Amino acid sequence: MQGYLIGRIEAYRSGRFDYPQMTKIAGGPSQQEIANVSGWYSGIEMDVLAFD
Numbered sequence: 001m002q003g004y005l006i007g008r009i010e011a012y013r014s015g016r017f018d019y020p021q022m023t024k025i026a027g028g029p030s031q032q033e034i035a036n037v038s039g040w041y042s043g044i045e046m047d048v049l050a051f052d
């Protein structure tokens with residue numbers, strides 16, 4: 001999951017993907033900060049429950 005998130009943020013950062021809000025957000029942090037935030041979100045455990 002961390003690698004997926006880094007890849008998606010890098011895609012906005014490089015202009016390969018463009019969505020105004022995320023392209024702006026992705027341009028700010030350093031490579032280390034992108035790795036850190038991606039690692040943090042990857043560490044969240046959650047259950048996905050089906051509706052009854």
Ligand code: HEM
Nearest residue numbers: 004005006007008009017018019020021022025037038041
């Ligand atoms: C810690 C800050 C943030 C991180 C790490 C982050 C990360 C991401 C990632 C990884 C995606 C791609 C998801 C995917 O396609 O699977 C994404 C999409 C998106 N984010 Fe963020 N985001 C952040 C903050 C924000 C903020 C503040 C906004 C709005 C003001 C925002 C708006 C969006 C939108 C609209 C998309 C979908 C864009 C599209 O369809 O290509 N994000 N974000």
